[in-house]
Amino acid sequence: MGKTKGPCTKFIQKMYVMLEGGESGSLCENLRSHLEGCASCAEQYRVLEDLVSLCQRFPDEEVPADQKQKVKKRRLKSLSATG
Amino acid sequence: MTKKVSRRKGEKGKTLAPGRGKTGPLEKKTEAKKTRGATRADLELAQRFKEGDMGAFDAIFEAYSGPLLGFLTRMCGDPEDAKEGLQDTFLSVFRYLEGYRGEASLKNWIFKIAVTACLKKKRKMQPLPSGEIEGGLGGQAGSQAVPVPLDASLGSPEWTLDPERLVLDGEFRRYLVQGVASMPYIYKVVINLRDFEGFSTQEVSRMLGIKESTVKVRLHRARLYLQDWVKRRLQVPGEGKVEGT
Numbered sequence: 001m002g003k004t005k006g007p008c009t010k011f012i013q014k015m016y017v018m019l020e021g022g023e024s025g026s027l028c029e030n031l032r033s034h035l036e037g038c039a040s041c042a043e044q045y046r047v048l049e050d051l052v053s054l055c056q057r058f059p060d061e062e063v064p065a066d067q068k069q070k071v072k073k074r075r076l077k078s079l080s081a082t083g
Numbered sequence: 084m085t086k087k088v089s090r091r092k093g094e095k096g097k098t099l100a101p102g103r104g105k106t107g108p109l110e111k112k113t114e115a116k117k118t119r120g121a122t123r124a125d126l127e128l129a130q131r132f133k134e135g136d137m138g139a140f141d142a143i144f145e146a147y148s149g150p151l152l153g154f155l156t157r158m159c160g161d162p163e164d165a166k167e168g169l170q171d172t173f174l175s176v177f178r179y180l181e182g183y184r185g186e187a188s189l190k191n192w193i194f195k196i197a198v199t200a201c202l203k204k205k206r207k208m209q210p211l212p213s214g215e216i217e218g219g220l221g222g223q224a225g226s227q228a229v230p231v232p233l234d235a236s237l238g239s240p241e242w243t244l245d246p247e248r249l250v251l252d253g254e255f256r257r258y259l260v261q262g263v264a265s266m267p268y269i270y271k272v273v274i275n276l277r278d279f280e281g282f283s284t285q286e287v288s289r290m291l292g293i294k295e296s297t298v299k300v301r302l303h304r305a306r307l308y309l310q311d312w313v314k315r316r317l318q319v320p321g322e323g324k325v326e327g328t
Contacts, residue, residue: 016303050244055278060149
């Protein structure tokens with residue numbers, strides 16, 4: 001597969017701003033119109049958007065049942081140490 | 084996992100956590116835009132604890148231990164270290180909850196304790212570089228020699244993410260956790276708090292004692308790093324095909 005043109009460097013930072021909901025209307029407008037004409041940047045933006053979405057959906061860890069007991073033990077130990 | 088993965092964290096969870104709702108720990112993460120103060124439930128829990136009700140402490144553990152363990156696992160990269168960090172954090176919560184005055188939400192207050200615990204642990208292991216890190220993700224991180232694929236952002240992705248599906252894949256989740264854990268501290272703590280835990284930029288800035296603009300720069304670099312990390316996993320070498328679609 002041939003190497004394709006990468007996203008345009010100057011728009012990478014703007015993607016961050018747009019991902020965050022856009023702090024500057026004109027900046028986002030500028031990026032939006034660029035994305036319509038640049039496949040690489042559009043792809044880059046979509047991937048970043050998906051990545052953020054993936055992070056946001058990431059599940060919490062299951063806390064092993066013994067952790068609560070361990071905390072309790074250390075708590076009691078701490079109490080007895082401080083009198 | 085403690086929760087179903089088909090919905091965002093903010094919309095799931097079996098138990099009603101203290102302060103749940105707009106400002107609770109199970110809040111939809113993307114809605115976090117501003118700093119949250121203590122909720123009535125936070126203050127009530129703290130008050131019950133001050134009056135000697137250990138049930139209040141148990142309720143706090145139930146509500147926050149899952150998110151905290153996830154956060155600590157991504158910070159440490161090692162499940163056992165993360166569990167130790169969880170115990171340390173809750174021991175500190177127990178010690179200092181009496182002094183909690185509700186200036187920040189309980190969630191923010193507890194996560195700040197966890198961040199401090201991580202930082203202390205990190206300082207024990209290796210000294211932090213002084214000054215601000217500029218340039219590449221690992222640029223002047225000194226001892227934090229991590230492969231830094233900053234220019235990854237300049238190559239065409241040529242692959243597709245499917246967040247709904249990938250988040251269900253345990254092996255992929257472990258890989259992503261390793262990706263976050265492999266970043267220098269200043270980056271992983273930001274992406275962990277901002278993207279994974281849903282704190283706002285302002286909240287992260289206050290928690291870490293850095294400027295909001297610094298949070299933004301570090302978050303952007305961390306995302307690009309993680310993008311490259313995921314890309315390496317999903318892209319089949321030489322084929323341009325994608326496993327993750």
